[in-house]
Amino acid sequence: NRLSSVLEKLPSFVVMTEELKRLGRDPDTRSVSLLEQKRKVVSSSIDVPHSRRSEEEVDMDKVTAAMVLTSLSTSPLVRSPPVKVSEGLCGSWKDNGSAGPFTPSSNSSSGGYWSWSAPSDQSNPSTPSPPLSADSFKPFRVPTLGPGQGPTGLEDPSLEEQDGSSLLFDEPIPRKRKNSMKVMFKCLWKNCGKVLSTSAGIQRHIRTIHLGRNCDSDCSDGEEDFYYTEIKLNTDSVADGLSSLSPVSPSVLSPPVPPSAPLPGAGHSDPLRHHPLSRSAPSALYLIHADHAYQATAPVHSIYSKLTFLCFILQMSPSKSQSFGEQRSQTIAVLSSPPRATTALSRKVRGEGKKCRKVYGMENRDMWCTACRWKKACQRFTD
DNA sequence: TTTGCCGGGAA
């Protein structure tokens, strides 16, 4: 029986647990249940099968044992019978194994980010710094954080599937996000600002210090939730990045402000009087730029796609017939002296507005006006 | 390098 053979190997995991603790890779000495510690060890052993002598079969058995152990635990997310779960997971891990743990591009490297022996390893070039290993994702295990987050480790594929947001990204991004995100919890009580690394801790802090309750968390009515906030450091999430636009301080990040533009938030009386777009749009873009600069490790293509979309909205919404460039040029023409006909005798001055080619792109050439298709003066977007 | 489009030519 496979299950029984797997269960026989469980003692070795306990030994590994102790070994791991001796190595001091997990500085967290809080009261973590033995079950959870086992899960950490499980994920660690999964992550670095290649760092040890690569006897694939033995590792597979370990992995299987790990999965069985996980599925036998009280995880509410696992609804299937344990044996079936172990088989399915084993299959996926076998696939990873056949792909070769030495291949850096292997999609099995998700575990590598939790590897406790990663720094001395020869392999993964994208392996993160070790201090984030076990402690960094601990807040995600706190049940109060989210309805879909169970106590099971993040490497559990069933959990990955429940996280709908992760499906929006390419495969490597969630891995990076898991690794590079550090979540802290800040007390919002007036004149407090205490920062703790766990939501339970901050809740206890609020409950005891500010709310004056001495009872345990089980008698809490959840009021503490209103008095603390989550602080994500070095997050990779695009949604987080966009949602955190407002807290970014432009003065701190010193965005590239053009000389004619007012400083964002400088309190100019009526900056939108003459040309709203030329004022409002850049300041919005500064925020985006600053935020992007702040998140130096963010998935650039994702942010840029959002940025592009945002820019498109900003430029197009006020006027369907005039582009931002046209409005700006007209404003400049009004405010400054009329241009002399220096180029009037030569070629017709090229219009600043976007034409069909620019608007629709080469791939949508059939949407161009006839003149543009014939490389003549555009008839749709006339200047 | 990209874009707008004039000038010219083919069908």
Next chain:
DNA sequence: TTCCCGGCAAA
């Protein structure tokens, strides 16, 4: 007349 494109100039 319709359609296409070489090539120039501006951005």
